[in-house]
Amino acid sequence: MKYVNDRISRRASLILLIVLLAACNRPDPTRPVNSHPSSAAKTGSFEGTLTSGNDTRHYLLHVPASYQPGTPTPLVINFHGYGSNSSQEEALSGMSRKADQAGFLVVYPDGLNHQWFEGPDTNGAADRQFVRDLIKHLQDQYTINPRRIYAAGMSDGGGMTNRMGCDLADVFAAIAPVAGAYKFWQDCQPARSIPVLAFHGKADNIVPYEGNRQRMLPPIHDWAAAWAQRDQCTTASTVTQPVQDVTREAWSGCQGGAEVILYAIDNHGHSWPGSDRLPGITSQAINATDVMWDFFVAHPQPAP
Numbered sequence: 001m002k003y004v005n006d007r008i009s010r011r012a013s014l015i016l017l018i019v020l021l022a023a024c025n026r027p028d029p030t031r032p033v034n035s036h037p038s039s040a041a042k043t044g045s046f047e048g049t050l051t052s053g054n055d056t057r058h059y060l061l062h063v064p065a066s067y068q069p070g071t072p073t074p075l076v077i078n079f080h081g082y083g084s085n086s087s088q089e090e091a092l093s094g095m096s097r098k099a100d101q102a103g104f105l106v107v108y109p110d111g112l113n114h115q116w117f118e119g120p121d122t123n124g125a126a127d128r129q130f131v132r133d134l135i136k137h138l139q140d141q142y143t144i145n146p147r148r149i150y151a152a153g154m155s156d157g158g159g160m161t162n163r164m165g166c167d168l169a170d171v172f173a174a175i176a177p178v179a180g181a182y183k184f185w186q187d188c189q190p191a192r193s194i195p196v197l198a199f200h201g202k203a204d205n206i207v208p209y210e211g212n213r214q215r216m217l218p219p220i221h222d223w224a225a226a227w228a229q230r231d232q233c234t235t236a237s238t239v240t241q242p243v244q245d246v247t248r249e250a251w252s253g254c255q256g257g258a259e260v261i262l263y264a265i266d267n268h269g270h271s272w273p274g275s276d277r278l279p280g281i282t283s284q285a286i287n288a289t290d291v292m293w294d295f296f297v298a299h300p301q302p303a304p
Contacts, residue, residue, distance in 0.1 A: 060086035072145035079157030201268030
């Protein structure tokens with residue numbers, strides 16, 4: 001009889017254990033659904049690749065610790081300058097730190113041979129397709145808010161940022177180039193009025209503020225005024241000086257709630273304003289990353 005009772009007791013214990021294990025594995029209805037389980041635990045900065053056209057393309061992605069799968073999250077694409085790369089752009093702009101503070105994703109794509117192609121040729125078409133493929137690649141892994149995808153970039157990457165506003169206004173909510181090299185700047189027919197924020201140093205010896213015709217580089221003020229015309233801004237520009245050495249020129253009354261803002265910075269060279277890199281030429285009078293994030297927050301993609 002003792003043997004029978006022991007068997008019953010062991011069987012009851014086994015049944016209880018199975019019930020407990022099942023309860024532990026049962027989904028908690030109060031938890032958000034993880035629609036992208038592969039991305040749930042991986043935060044911080046890490047590298048990735050994807051195939052676009054016939055090329056394997058590389059990028060650096062930063063995911064803030066606050067990211068929650070299932071919660072639509074903004075995305076910033078930050079383009080490096082000529083001869084630079086994704087990790088250098090991350091360090092120069094300090095945008096990953098801002099992403100941690102504000103809760104957005106930022107990706108730093110790498111151009112082929114450390115450069116971007118903005119022109120109408122096949123190389124330019126391939127780079128634009130890479131950007132579309134990169135966004136789709138990230139959307140397959142993360143919950144990205146489609147109305148809050150933004151572009152920023154430095155120098156050659158600023159030119160690429162400008163091209164995103166011209167050719168991919170259906171994708172990007174707003175753009176913010178820094179020290180941009182705006183080749184092919186007049187070849188620009190955006191699908192809609194798009195908000196534009198720009199920063200440029202008046203002591204920039206690489207991409208001069210006054211332009212360089214031989215290198216197809218426009219005067220920066222002319223470039224910004226052309227954007228105001230495309231955006232159908234109805235009011236004359238307003239010029240203010242928010243801090244010493246910084247002039248802010250803004251065009252408002254633009255179509256679709258867009259605006260165009262240009263920060264011209266005295267005593268600032270070819271660098272990212274407020275960066276802790278290149279201290280000899282970098283002005284600390286304004287922090288471009290902080291200002292552009294506030295601009296992005298104020299300008300989501302208009303609802304369809």
